[in-house]
Amino acid sequence: DQQVKQNSPSLSVQEGRISILNCDYTNSMFDYFLWYKKYPAEGPTFLISISSIKDKNEDGRFTVFLNKSAKHLSLHIVPSQPGDSAVYFCAASYSGNTPLVFGKGTRLSVIA
């Protein structure tokens, strides 16, 4: 049973446009959500997070939106740059007491 789902395996966006990566979850107990970015031959790196008490968190070009009623979060990258081309993983946890659960990832390609 997949608790964190990233239904789009890949996404292509033109440089300068907005990239929107989506993530759905099934466990209503999740209260903290994160996005990680992974380049080939490297480990994932933390990008941005959001607590369930918020519906938006922004960090520079990256914004994460959380819709608790829909059990859905999204990562917006504006403007997209070629260096953003990577695999993005959504992850979730609850109570700070359980390990993160990761989605399968979405490969973003930003085309110059």
Add this chain to the structure above:
Amino acid sequence: NAGVTQTPKFQVLKTGQSMTLQCAQDMNHNSMYWYRQDPGMGLRLIYYSASEGTTDKGEVPNGYNVSRLNKREFSLRLESAAPSQTSVYFCASSEARISYEQYFGPGTRLTVT
């Protein structure tokens, strides 16, 4: 600070051979984790250690053992490697007991023939 280091970077094993993947972190983190990444499967947790002296199974623990040697080091052992264990293995650490923001090592690419 080196962050999280893993050795080796690459390894080829024959079926039935054993090996230990090493992981160390220099951030004084309490929790450490081992993941495997397979195409189309995302990151799956093998084992984790919430604090020094404790270890727990994750989603895919079969065929693996772990040792939390001290606060810095967390090793993953394959006693009898199988082709199904061909994967990229990542070690990670986090500050809090079980926490959110994990720091990952560069990975070990393991091939079992």
